[in-house]
Amino acid sequence: MKSPFDPGAVLEDVAVFPLPQVVLFPGALMPLHIFEPRYRAMTRDVLASTRRICVAQIPEDHRMDAHGQPEVARVSGVGEIVKCDALPDGRFNILIEGKARARLEELPFKRPYRRAQVTILEPSHEPGGDDALVRALVSTATTVAGAVRQCHPSFQFSLPKSEDPGAIVDACAHYLVMDGSERQKLLEILDVEERIHKCLEALVQQQALFGCIETMH
Numbered sequence: 001m002k003s004p005f006d007p008g009a010v011l012e013d014v015a016v017f018p019l020p021q022v023v024l025f026p027g028a029l030m031p032l033h034i035f036e037p038r039y040r041a042m043t044r045d046v047l048a049s050t051r052r053i054c055v056a057q058i059p060e061d062h063r064m065d066a067h068g069q070p071e072v073a074r075v076s077g078v079g080e081i082v083k084c085d086a087l088p089d090g091r092f093n094i095l096i097e098g099k100a101r102a103r104l105e106e107l108p109f110k111r112p113y114r115r116a117q118v119t120i121l122e123p124s125h126e127p128g129g130d131d132a133l134v135r136a137l138v139s140t141a142t143t144v145a146g147a148v149r150q151c152h153p154s155f156q157f158s159l160p161k162s163e164d165p166g167a168i169v170d171a172c173a174h175y176l177v178m179d180g181s182e183r184q185k186l187l188e189i190l191d192v193e194e195r196i197h198k199c200l201e202a203l204v205q206q207q208a209l210f211g212c213i214e215t216m217h
Contacts, residue, residue, distance in 0.1 A: 004050075004052075004120075005078070005099040005100040005120055006120060007100075007120055007121065007122030008119070008120060008122065009119070009120045010117065010118070010119050010120075011052065011078070011102075011117070011118045011119075011120070012117055013107065013115055013117065014050075014052050014053065014054050014078060014115060014116055014117070014118050015042045015045065015046050015052070015053050015054065015113060015114075015115055016053075016054045016056050016072065016076075016104065016106070016113070016114040016115060016116050017032075017039065017042065017053055017054065017055050017056065017113075018056050018057075018058050018069075018070060018072045018114065019055060019056070019057065019058060020057070020058045020060075020062075020180070021057070021180030022055060022057060022180065023055070023057055023077060023173075023174070023180065023183040023184050023186075023187050024055040024076070024077025024078075024079055024096065024098045024174070025077055025098050025170040025171070025173055025174035025183075025186075025187060026077065026098045026099060026100050026101065026166075026167070026170050027097075027098055027160060027167050027170055027171060027174075028077075028097075028098045028170065028171065028174035028175070029082075029095055029096070029097055029098075030055065030079070030095070030096045030097075030098065031093065031094070031095050031096075032093075032094050032095075032096065033091065033092075033093055034091060034092040034093075034094060035091045037112070038111075038112035038113045039113065040090055040091065040092065041112050041113065042112070042113040043081075043084070043092045043094060046081060047081060047084060050080075051080045051081045051082075052078060052079070052080055052099075053078070053079060053080070053081060053096060054076045054077070054078045054079075054102065054104060054116060054118060055076060055077050055078075055079065055096065056072035056073055056076040056104060056116075057072065057073045057076070057180065057184050058070045058071070058072055058073075059071065059072075059073060059181075059184075060180075060181060067109050069109065069114065072104070072106075072114075073104075073184055073188075074103060074104050075101060075102070075103055075104070075121070075184075075187055075188045076101075076102055076104055076118075076187075077098045077099075077100075077101065077102070077187065078098075078099055078100050078101075078102040078118055078120070079096040079097050079098040079099050080096065080097055080099060081094050081095070081096055082095050082096070082097045083095035098170075098174070100120045100121070101120070101121040101187060101188075101190070102118035102119060102120050102121060103118065103119045103121055104116040104117075104118055105117045105118070105119075121190060122190070123166055123190050123191070123192050124190040124191050130193065133193070133196055133197070133200070134165050134168060134196065136200060137168065137169060137172060137196055137199060137200045137203070138159060138168065140200060140203045140204060140207060141157075141159070141172045141176055141203060143207055144176050144203050144206055144207055145157040145175075145176060147207070148176070157171075157175050157176065159171055159172075165192055165193075165196060166192045166195075169186075169192065169195050169196045169199050172199050172203065173186040173187070173195075173199050173202075176203060176206075177199065177202050177203065177206070178206060179202070182202050185198065186198055186199055186202075
């Protein structure tokens with residue numbers, strides 16, 4: 001059965017949730033607390049229709065568009081609300097599951113929130129048997145996760161059960177890469193092997209940073 005998130009599929013009208021430093025990867029789970037009135041309205045509309053939502057990063061330069069809205073990255077994560085707790089005062093706690101990478105073409109602005117036509121993107125290349133590279137990523141990710149857990153005992157990270165390298169690197173990028181701009185760059189890399197290389201580089205740098213912090217203490 002055809003999925004709305006198949007590569008090349010076009011979703012005509014998807015709510016856009018712009019957030020600084022935030023990137024949603026396929027397969028990842030993202031909890032969000034919805035409190036602004038416009039995004040409360042967005043959540044109600046999304047729940048009443050497709051449950052689909054785009055989480056689009058606001059770049060650090062915070063440039064504004066013609067409507068006075070912050071510009072957003074043109075590649076975003078599109079996902080579905082898989083859990084929602086409606087609070088008595090109108091706020092929501094929601095859980096979004098990332099479904100795919102997507103290219104955004106923003107639609108004319110209609111209050112109170114932004115919408116876009118999104119095209120689902122396809123990985124351009126699957127790594128061909130470079131198991132050593134994937135093992136290096138998994139090993140480094142496990143070490144970094146352990147270092148984070150020492151500072152934040154409640155932190156949880158587990159690799160996906162799938163052996164798909166794309167799923168593995170996306171989980172590592174979403175949960176372990178600290179810098180938002182680096183996560184956005186990783187989201188935009190469609191070549192899976194290149195994404196693994198770049199994610200591994202980012203995690204090795206973080207591992208070195210954690211080592212320096214431990215040495216200082």
